[in-house]
Amino acid sequence: MTVAVSRTRGRFAPSPSGPLHFGSLVAAVGSYLQAKSGDANSQWLVRIEDIDTPRTVPGAASEILRTLEQFGLYWDETEVYQSQRLDFYQHHFQQLQANQQIYPCQCSRARIAELGGVYDGFCRQHPLIDPTQPLAWRMKSQQVHNYFDDAVFGRVQIDAATAQEDYIIKRRDGLFAYQLVVVLDDVDQQITEVVRGADLLTMTPRQQALFQLYVPQVPKYAHLPLAVSAPGQKLSKQNHATDIRAWPLSVSLAAALRLLGHPPPAELVEESCEVILQWARQHWQLSAVPAVMEVQVDAFR
Numbered sequence: 001m002t003v004a005v006s007r008t009r010g011r012f013a014p015s016p017s018g019p020l021h022f023g024s025l026v027a028a029v030g031s032y033l034q035a036k037s038g039d040a041n042s043q044w045l046v047r048i049e050d051i052d053t054p055r056t057v058p059g060a061a062s063e064i065l066r067t068l069e070q071f072g073l074y075w076d077e078t079e080v081y082q083s084q085r086l087d088f089y090q091h092h093f094q095q096l097q098a099n100q101q102i103y104p105c106q107c108s109r110a111r112i113a114e115l116g117g118v119y120d121g122f123c124r125q126h127p128l129i130d131p132t133q134p135l136a137w138r139m140k141s142q143q144v145h146n147y148f149d150d151a152v153f154g155r156v157q158i159d160a161a162t163a164q165e166d167y168i169i170k171r172r173d174g175l176f177a178y179q180l181v182v183v184l185d186d187v188d189q190q191i192t193e194v195v196r197g198a199d200l201l202t203m204t205p206r207q208q209a210l211f212q213l214y215v216p217q218v219p220k221y222a223h224l225p226l227a228v229s230a231p232g233q234k235l236s237k238q239n240h241a242t243d244i245r246a247w248p249l250s251v252s253l254a255a256a257l258r259l260l261g262h263p264p265p266a267e268l269v270e271e272s273c274e275v276i277l278q279w280a281r282q283h284w285q286l287s288a289v290p291a292v293m294e295v296q297v298d299a300f301r
């Protein structure tokens with residue numbers, strides 16, 4: 001991959017496991033504003049993360065794209081589908097294999113559960129491979145840092161065992177894992193700003209380490225609060241009070257901006273999404289986004 005980064009490039013990377021819900025609207029709006037409130041040449045891309053085919057719902061990707069357009073969140077360049085990039089992933093997988101940066105693993109889920117859920121690197125030292133059984137591939141992660149600097153949260157410390165876990169990059173069912181493809185795509189698409197939900201905070205050091213195998217300069221990472229209905233509970237799709245399809249678009253957009261610490265002035269709330277977004281582009285500052293993991297959302301007003 002040859003990379004020449006010269007301008008701001010952000011992205012929104014939804015997994016099409018259902019329609020766009022309020023939680024992903026927050027990530028879409030935050031990543032859009034962070035990309036688009038900067039220089040005039042900045043770009044915001046959309047990447048459909050449909051690598052996990054068993055979780056992909058037919059029609060969800062086009063519904064998400066249509067909803068983004070309805071909100072006035074227009075993206076640059078043609079949207080990218082991970083399901084169409086398997087050769088690219090395979091090429092890089094083979095390179096990691098050739099460089100011995102990954103190793104095969106057949107440890108069972110039960111064994112990993114006994115370890116408390118964090119893999120202990122057993123197969124790195126003792127590859128006990130049964131050629132009749134499927135295997136997963138894991139990344140060697142001993143060098144991964146247990147902290148990183150986030151543009152919203154500041155320095156984030158991660159439990160060292162989690163940060164340095166040899167994580168799966170190719171699954172036992174043969175699918176490439178999110179952890180690998182998200183980074184290959186961010187490198188390939190020359191992303192300079194990764195803005196997404198705080199549920200991915202703990203994954204960031206490993207993604208940055210993988211990134212640095214390809215380019216020295218990692219993007220800026222900014223994590224946004226998650227919308228929850230109760231502590232620890234992501235908004236459910238059944239919750240009508242926060243279903244974006246149940247509200248005028250501008251009401252959901254204003255609610256997303258409030259969650260992101262940018263409440264639109266009262267006189268704008270009845271305006272179109274275009275007008276609200278224009279205001280938001282002028283006023284966007286990552287420093288105003290609350291550095292909290294979750295924000296409880298009961299209803300939009």
Ligand code: GLU
Nearest residue numbers: 013014015049182196200
């Ligand atoms: N596809 C992931 C999700 O929908 C987001 C990945 C990312 O932004 O890095 O949760």
